[in-house]
Amino acid sequence: MIDLRVLRDTPDVVRASQLARGDDPSLVDAVLDLDARRRAALTDYERLRSEQKSMGKQVAAATGDAKAALLAHAKGLADQVKALQADADDAAAQLDAVASRIGNVVLEGVPAGGENDYVVLKHVGTPRDLAAELGADGVRDHLAIGEALGAIDTERGAKVSGARFYYLTGVGARLELALLNAAIDTALAAGFTPVITPTLVKPEIMRGTGFLGAHADEVYRLEADDLYLVGTSEVALAGYHAEEILDLSAGPKRYAGWSACYRREAGSYGKDTRGIIRVHQFHKVEMFSWTTVEDAAAEHERLLALEEQMLALVELPYRVIDTAAGDLGSSAARKLDCEAWLPSQQRYLELTSTSNCTTYQARRLGVRERTADGMRTVATLNGTLATTRWIVAILENHQQADGSVRVPEGLRPYLGGLDVLRPVA
Structure with a gap:
């Protein structure tokens, strides 16, 4: 608000x-x-x-x-x-x-405009020249690679649940768990409290986080129970301290939420229909911070640094963009995205976002702190540490000529030391 x-x-x-x-x-x-x-x-x-x-x-x-x-x-x-x-x-x-129809006031320096008006802040890493290594016809997309590995099954996902659903099997399931566990370890080392959150929330919590505005059609609702399925654990973590007075004298309260996430993907007909780029259900580890207004900008940089640390762990070339005001969503005053290179489509694909929501969400949810000058609203920030979509970039960027996929060194301890994913018979 x-x-x-x-x-x-x-x-x-x-x-x-x-x-x-x-x-x-x-x-x-x-x-x-x-x-x-x-x-x-x-x-x-x-x-x-x-x-x-x-x-x-x-x-x-x-x-x-x-x-x-x-x-x-x-x-x-x-x-x-x-x-x-x-x-x-x-x-x-x-x-x-x-x-409630007025979005958060954008911070100074945020680019004006819509989805394509972002500003690239930096590039990190150099994409492999896979066409030179494998030949133009040898570069495969993540679904072809995943099916050969016995890791992704979209046909049975559609048979059981419909379009944009899938199964992760064998090394696919192990790879997702490896990513999410690596994210939790990264968050723990940075002082975050791990939380497994509810995935059904009340309307006032969904509304308080700003997800029932212009993009309400993206949210699944259980009408019989008047509950909503979350599209990110940000929602449940934002509601965790609703109507509370926080003591931030020792620094921000930081949480890392692990949850299943659900999105209707309304309005995305025809977009990324192949594979698991744009799906209705996935898993994610989301960072969430409660902090003072004065510390919010520094906390935003901290969340971005942790996201980049995870991208380095899985050895992906990426860029960081400053999202334009028209693509922020109502709650964010500034949003920084990390986008990994996607070889099969020769474009960058968003893997993480981190948003500074200033006091917008906390005001709706009644979360304050007590200061020498009285009570005041706190600030909230969020950022993704890992999600199912990362599998797309990992499989494509680390594919090899024989159909196998090299496992990034940072993930090997989470896969029992496995260094290569090989096609199944």
């Missing part, structure tokens, strides 16, 4: 943020009008409530016609008070509905 004080004090900043996102700047004026209406109604309500309370003593002391007149006046006051309360409540409800 946008900070109303920021909106009142610097409306032009919020308008500029809306424009950078490609969103409607007139929502700012709508919120200001509703806020003024709500505050005016509350002021009149409090004034008349005070007068109403004083009438009690006057009525008790009066007699005859004077008492009757006072009683009539008191009834009129009661009606006015009730009407003002209703007006304030209506304005507050409308204010909440409109304010």
